[in-house]
Amino acid sequence: MTTRDEPLRDNAAWAAGVAELSILIPFKGDDPTPLLAALGREACDVELVVLDDGTGDETLAARVAEAVAALPFPARFVRLARNVGRAKGRNRLVAHARAGHFLFLDSDMLPDGRHFLRDWLDVVARQNPPVAFGGFSMHQTPLTPAHALHRAMASHSDCLTADCRARNPAKHVFTSNLLVRRDVFESEAFDEGFAGWGWEDVEWGMRVARRWPILHVDNTATHLGLDTASTMAAKYEQSAANFARVIAAHPAVVATYPSYRVAKVLKYAPLRGLWRPALKLYALLEGAPIKTRAFAMRLYRAALYVEAV
Incomplete structure (x- = not known):
């Protein structure tokens, strides 16, 4: 059928x-x-x-x-x-x-x-x-x-x-x-x-x-x-507009999320065009310690969400 x-x-x-x-x-x-x-x-x-x-x-x-x-x-x-x-x-x-x-x-x-x-x-x-x-x-x-x-x-x-x-x-x-x-x-x-x-x-x-x-x-x-680290970064880059859609629908709930709170802080950090790409580069560096790479990737995701908060 x-x-x-x-x-x-x-x-x-x-x-x-x-x-x-x-x-x-x-x-x-x-x-x-x-x-x-x-x-x-x-x-x-x-x-x-x-x-x-x-x-x-x-x-x-x-x-x-x-x-x-x-x-x-x-x-x-x-x-x-x-x-x-x-x-x-x-x-x-x-x-x-x-x-x-x-x-x-x-x-x-x-x-x-x-x-x-x-x-x-x-x-x-x-x-x-x-x-x-x-x-x-x-x-x-x-x-x-x-x-x-x-x-x-x-x-x-x-x-x-x-x-x-x-x-x-x-x-x-x-x-x-x-x-x-x-x-x-x-x-x-x-x-x-x-x-x-x-x-x-x-x-x-x-x-x-x-x-x-x-x-x-x-x-x-x-x-x-x-996913590989590069695929993860690409997905986070795709997700920023979706994050903005969630904020618009559920602002009080999203305000409790760590990614939102960090993005609010990063919104006022100067020279974002320099340090945001550096965070991504470090997160992709397979030889670096995994804990610091994970921290860098979470910061990179929050930096991408700055435009939505």
């Missing part, structure tokens, strides 16, 4: 009907088949929709179609001819979902537990949460010098236990491993005004937290797709 702009490929089980949980996975260039294979090892009451957001790679698409066909539960492969972006792509995924709860997973994730899906189904059955975040880890990520900076920064700020995340529930909401109840998403979809990389999931969490509680649980998945 196809629509004009969304060629679809369903596996044999798709016609079986509604499952308890819809797993929703977008990808753009990354290969989601290791994740599909890992999920496929759990034969439980779920369905899966994977969306190619305009990759344009026929070889990769063939591998994904083959992986979808092999899954033991209902699965659909959606291909977009052009990239629509992170927020709109996830909204498009929801349009294909049939269950009462959605589990958003990034395509470069890999479940840490053997009963990852069953554990999420247990959360749904016992607590029926409006929103829940399972957390992510670096447990299965290879140690490589090129990705050492990303590993250090993510381990410090993102790879947190449920108890730590629950102290500021809305701040730690990412689509890497996110459970959402259907009625919540029907009221609060992702803001399609975001472009490029960053902040669309955090902003969504801020909106949702005004109306519903956010549960944090320890049901982690590994983030395999660590």
Whole structure:
């Protein structure tokens, strides 16, 4: 079955009907088949929709179609001819979902537990949460010098236990491993005004937290797709406009963020055109101590956000 702009490929089980949980996975260039294979090892009451957001790679698409066909539960492969972006792509995924709860997973994730899906189904059955975040880890990520900076920064700020995340529930909401109840998403979809990389999931969490509680649980998945330092810097450079959009929508919340407070201080520092590039150069220097590189990269990100505060 196809629509004009969304060629679809369903596996044999798709016609079986509604499952308890819809797993929703977008990808753009990354290969989601290791994740599909890992999920496929759990034969439980779920369905899966994977969306190619305009990759344009026929070889990769063939591998994904083959992986979808092999899954033991209902699965659909959606291909977009052009990239629509992170927020709109996830909204498009929801349009294909049939269950009462959605589990958003990034395509470069890999479940840490053997009963990852069953554990999420247990959360749904016992607590029926409006929103829940399972957390992510670096447990299965290879140690490589090129990705050492990303590993250090993510381990410090993102790879947190449920108890730590629950102290500021809305701040730690990412689509890497996110459970959402259907009625919540029907009221609060992702803001399609975001472009490029960053902040669309955090902003969504801020909106949702005004109306519903956010549960944090320890049901982690590994983030395999660590970035090089240069890719991190490029993503931060893309994200400045998105950060400004979040400030406009949630000024009181963002004012509590360290990146905002540091950006406010740096706004009045002279000669920004000299020291901001120097921060980036140092952060990219693989031979420098990792802690000082991470500090430089955080300062560089805050310096980029100066224009938004």
